[in-house]
Amino acid sequence: MPRSQIGYLVAVNKNLEEVASLPKLPLFHGPNFIGRNDVSVPDKRLSRKHIALTTSPDGSADLLVEGTNPVVIRSGEVRKKLVSREKTAINNGDIIELIPGRGQRQ
16 A cells, blocks of 8 residues: 655755755655655765654654764754654654754755
């Protein structure tokens, strides 16, 4: 049975504007693994399977840090650092910094 796509992760710049030259990453119901193989960032701090983003039919999503390096989640003005094996709920519009301070995904 094919998985149902529910949205995208998009790259944003420091001004939180979408970077059109980078591909959108599709998100499907259930687990989505995102890492160096999906994002065109040749940085060894980004694991091949850096985060697991698990989405539910009700629109909620949980993020689990799979890699050894931390990520930062920004929700509005609040920034939260997550280290390996930490999990948090995320919402539409939250910013996921796969490499904190370098590039961002929304």
